[in-house]
Amino acid sequence: AKVREQFGRPIGQFQGVKHRVAAALVTLEQARAAVWDAARAVPPGAPVWDEEAGLAVGVAAVLGADAGVRCAADAIQVLGCIGYTFEHDAHRYYRRALSDRMLAGDPGLWAERVAELAVAGTRRPMEPDLPEEAAPLRDAIRAEAESLRREEPLARLGRFAREGWIMPYLPKPWGRAATPLEQVVIHQEFRGLKRPNLGIAAWAVPSIVTYGTREQQERFLPRTFTGEIVWCQLFSEPGAGSDLAGLTTKATRVEGGWSLTGQKIWTSLAQYAHWGICLARTSPDRPKHAGITYFLVDMASPGVTVKPLKEINGDEIFNEVFLDDVYVPDDLVVGEVDGGWRVARDTLSYERVALGDSWGPGSQHTDMVRLVERLPGLRQSQREQAGRLWAEGQAISALGLRVTLSRLAGSDPGPAASVRKLLGMRHAQAISEFCWSLAPTDAYWNRMILTTRAFTIGGGTTEVQLNIIAERALGLPRDP
Structure with missing residues (x-):
């Protein structure tokens, strides 16, 4: 896609090719995250898996083998006629991917197993393993969190604002200059302790902190943190x-x-x-x-x-x-x-700086399981689709965890952050469409199937996100 030219330019500059290649990377990153999490879940040499490990393995089986087949097939398509020749190696990867999918077992059966485990209450928590130096941080942050819990709501809000807990990654005095490790611990210890949601101010505040004058900062930031300025x-x-x-x-x-x-x-x-x-x-x-x-x-x-x-x-x-x-x-x-x-x-x-619950499942993920729980007698195809959607959501959570771990290690997470954003937008739509098909008279899902249409438009359309992934992660040429 980078080197072959048609119509006077590299074929990777054409959006149809660019998006196909970017979509293959998205599929690959999702599968990598699922397989990585399955490897974490199964202890080395363990003869028996618990249900949590079984869920992780099922997610990997649902997504991994299909991803290999899809990416290999897309490679042949992008290569064109040369990719269809026996001389080229592309068909070898395609054959191997087909064999792997057969050996792994029917992804549809794995998806049904994932749905069965999820409905039965099996969960796979996504929490980063933190180094030893997190322990003293945790003790101090936990003490602060407990102190805040004892405050009256209005006093608590004032402390959130004054002490830099709302956007802790910002420099002092507006934040706490928190490192990635501190951000993760703060997030964990502040669960259940609702911090103010700044909305659009979450974009305004960093601009004023970084580029604003001292007068602008003092005029706007304190009242923004307390919600007095929207x-x-x-x-x-x-x-x-x-x-x-x-x-x-x-x-x-x-x-x-x-x-x-x-x-x-x-x-x-x-x-x-x-x-x-x-x-x-x-x-x-x-x-x-x-x-x-x-x-x-x-x-x-x-x-x-x-x-x-x-x-x-x-x-x-x-x-x-x-x-x-x-x-x-x-x-x-x-x-x-x-x-x-x-x-x-x-x-x-x-948004790349803040580390919040980037590794947690979305609320719709849980809402879907609750709906399936109260709808006995689903058809096989419906159970399979529910399991596949759960698997996709679990892989998105694993991607978020991989991003967090990369930042904790001080390294660039690569395309995973952009891929997770794109997958998350699509996943919310897919869950809404599926749940609406199961309960078309349910007011909540009637609303969500409409609301989620905005997710692939606002904040950068799906097509723009694919362009960004193709150009920045894969180095394909920019549009002329």
């Missing part, structure tokens, strides 16, 4: 969604600041927000990534108009936001003028 993100536009740098909202220099004019869209919770983080073009004559500035916009400013948009599930979370000569003073520019792309890029990458 944020929205004024990035996407009608003509600039995935291609964010193509935005056209303009910022014109005026006395003491800037006048912003343009339209933003898909702005979550803008109707409730006090402030917005906004990208606008300050130098239209410069390259599109270079002429953008990052502003903090008071949503109560004259010229700001918010129009909610009704979504397919009936909610009104998205909004259109119109900016008509909205004045923003100079002291609300974050970072340098024309340096907003760097601020935004670093903001969006902060």
